[in-house]
Amino acid sequence: MDFSxxxxxxxxxxxxxxxxxxRVEPRAAEIDESGEFPWDVKELFAKHDILAIPFTPEYGGISGGALTLIVAVEEISKFCVTSSLILSVQSLGSLPIWLAGTEEQKRRYLPPLARGEHLAAYALTEPGSGSDAGGMRTRAIKRGDRYVINGSKTFITGGSVADTIVVFARTDQDGDTPARNISAFIVEKTMPGFKVGKLEKKLGIRGSPTAQLFFEDLEVPAANRLGGEGEGFRLAMRVLDHSRPGIAAQALGIAEGAFDLARRYARDRHQFGKPIVEFQGIQFMLADMATQIEAARALTYASGDALDRSLPDIGSSSSMAKLFASDTAMRVTTDAVQILGGYGYLRDFPAERMMRDAKITQIYEGTNEIQRFVIARELLKDSA
Ligand SMILES: Cc1cc2nc3c(=O)[nH]c(=O)nc-3n(C[C@H](O)[C@H](O)[C@H](O)COP(=O)(O)OP(=O)(O)OC[C@H]3O[C@@H](n4cnc5c(N)ncnc54)[C@H](O)[C@@H]3O)c2cc1C
Known part of the structure; x- marks a missing residue:
C-alpha cells in the first residue's frame, strides 16, 4: 500500500x-534479559540524529514532523521496543515544552534534548490516579518567585535516567475541577528535593526504566511553569493527543516484526513432509495478520498526517490509531507465537518477547478503554 x-x-x-x-537487533534479547537501560543504544541514536527527529531545526532538530517520527518509531520497534521508547519518550517529555513553552523555555530545554545530551520524561500518573489523572495529589504551592512541590509520581518511563522532567501538580484549592487546578512544571533532576524511588519489574519493555519519583520540598522557579496556572490538565491531554500515534507506531512495528518472523519460520519449518506454510490453517493466520497490519498502518499514518496538517478532532484519530494498532500488536504477536509452536514459547526466539512487549501498548498513555471513551465523546459531542 502506498502512503506517499x-x-x-x-x-x-x-x-x-x-x-x-x-546494531539494535543483536542487542534486543540481551536488553530484555538484563532489564537494564541500554545507554549504548541511546548514544547510537544521539550520534545518528535519531533523537533529533521530534524537534524542528530552529531548536537543533532535524524534522519535528509527526509522520516522520511515526515512521522512525515503527522501524525501531520491529527490532527492539525498549529501544524505540528512548525516542518515543524523548518526544513525550518534550511535547509539553514544545506545545506550551515560552521561547526562552524552548531555547533552554529543547536543544540539549535534540542533541541527545539530555533525556526527557513526562510525569502525570500517581499511585492513586491513573486513568483519572485529574485526581492527582502532588501539590505545588507558590512562594514568591518559586513553587514548592511535594508529592510523588509512579510508572514514569525513563524517570530514573531523565534530566528534564515535566511534572504535573495541583496549584489551586480543593474542590476545583481538574481542568482548572493543575499546572505543569519543568523540573531538572539536579534540583534539590527530586528523588528517584524504586524501578518496577515488568512483563515487557524490560530495559525501559519505569520509576517512582518523589518531590520533597522541591523548589522550581516560577519561570519553569509551562503555560498559565491551572492550564496543566488541558496541556497534559493535548500532549497525549499528539503522542498516542507514537504508541500506535510502536505497536505497528512490533506486529510487523512478529509477522516477518512468523512468515520466515513457516517457510523453514517442515512437518508432515512439507513446510508448514503450505497448510491452509497457517496461510489463513498469515493472511489475517497481514490484513490487520495494513489496517493498523493506515490508521496510524492517517493520525500522524492529521497532526502534521493540524486537522480538527486529532484526539479521536490518535485514539483510534492507538486502540486498533495495539490490539493488532497483541493479536499478531500471539499468533506469531502460535505459528512457531513450542519454539515460540522459548526465549531462544524473539516471538515471546514481542508478545510480552506488545501488551503495554494497550495500557500506557491511556488504556484502550480510555481510548474508546475519547472516541465516543468525540462521536457524541453534537448529539446532546
Ligand atoms: C510500563 C509503564 C510505563 C508508563 N509510563 C508512564 C509515563 O511515562 N508517564 C506517566 O505519567 N504515566 C505512565 N504510565 C502510566 C499509565 O499511563 C497508566 O498505568 C494507565 O494510564 C492506567 O492507569 P492505572 O494503571 O492507574 O489503571 P486504572 O486507571 O486504575 O485502570 C484499571 C482498569 O480500569 C479501567 N478503567 C479505568 N477507568 C475506566 C472508565 N472510565 N471506563 C472503563 N474502564 C475504566 C482501565 O481501562 C483498566 O482496565 C506507565 C505505565 C506503565 C505500566
Missing part, C-alpha cells in the same frame, strides 16, 4: 531500518 511518504520520511525510514538491523 515524502523523500525525508523515506530516507529516515531507510537509515533507521539499516542501523537497527545492524
Amino acid at each position: 511518504l515524502n523523500e525525508e520520511q523515506q530516507q529516515i525510514r531507510e537509515m533507521v531500518h539499516d542501523l537497527c538491523l545492524e
Whole structure:
C-alpha cells in the first residue's frame, strides 16, 4: 500500500531500518534479559540524529514532523521496543515544552534534548490516579518567585535516567475541577528535593526504566511553569493527543516484526513432509495478520498526517490509531507465537518477547478503554 511518504520520511525510514538491523537487533534479547537501560543504544541514536527527529531545526532538530517520527518509531520497534521508547519518550517529555513553552523555555530545554545530551520524561500518573489523572495529589504551592512541590509520581518511563522532567501538580484549592487546578512544571533532576524511588519489574519493555519519583520540598522557579496556572490538565491531554500515534507506531512495528518472523519460520519449518506454510490453517493466520497490519498502518499514518496538517478532532484519530494498532500488536504477536509452536514459547526466539512487549501498548498513555471513551465523546459531542 502506498502512503506517499515524502523523500525525508523515506530516507529516515531507510537509515533507521539499516542501523537497527545492524546494531539494535543483536542487542534486543540481551536488553530484555538484563532489564537494564541500554545507554549504548541511546548514544547510537544521539550520534545518528535519531533523537533529533521530534524537534524542528530552529531548536537543533532535524524534522519535528509527526509522520516522520511515526515512521522512525515503527522501524525501531520491529527490532527492539525498549529501544524505540528512548525516542518515543524523548518526544513525550518534550511535547509539553514544545506545545506550551515560552521561547526562552524552548531555547533552554529543547536543544540539549535534540542533541541527545539530555533525556526527557513526562510525569502525570500517581499511585492513586491513573486513568483519572485529574485526581492527582502532588501539590505545588507558590512562594514568591518559586513553587514548592511535594508529592510523588509512579510508572514514569525513563524517570530514573531523565534530566528534564515535566511534572504535573495541583496549584489551586480543593474542590476545583481538574481542568482548572493543575499546572505543569519543568523540573531538572539536579534540583534539590527530586528523588528517584524504586524501578518496577515488568512483563515487557524490560530495559525501559519505569520509576517512582518523589518531590520533597522541591523548589522550581516560577519561570519553569509551562503555560498559565491551572492550564496543566488541558496541556497534559493535548500532549497525549499528539503522542498516542507514537504508541500506535510502536505497536505497528512490533506486529510487523512478529509477522516477518512468523512468515520466515513457516517457510523453514517442515512437518508432515512439507513446510508448514503450505497448510491452509497457517496461510489463513498469515493472511489475517497481514490484513490487520495494513489496517493498523493506515490508521496510524492517517493520525500522524492529521497532526502534521493540524486537522480538527486529532484526539479521536490518535485514539483510534492507538486502540486498533495495539490490539493488532497483541493479536499478531500471539499468533506469531502460535505459528512457531513450542519454539515460540522459548526465549531462544524473539516471538515471546514481542508478545510480552506488545501488551503495554494497550495500557500506557491511556488504556484502550480510555481510548474508546475519547472516541465516543468525540462521536457524541453534537448529539446532546
Ligand atoms: C510500563 C509503564 C510505563 C508508563 N509510563 C508512564 C509515563 O511515562 N508517564 C506517566 O505519567 N504515566 C505512565 N504510565 C502510566 C499509565 O499511563 C497508566 O498505568 C494507565 O494510564 C492506567 O492507569 P492505572 O494503571 O492507574 O489503571 P486504572 O486507571 O486504575 O485502570 C484499571 C482498569 O480500569 C479501567 N478503567 C479505568 N477507568 C475506566 C472508565 N472510565 N471506563 C472503563 N474502564 C475504566 C482501565 O481501562 C483498566 O482496565 C506507565 C505505565 C506503565 C505500566
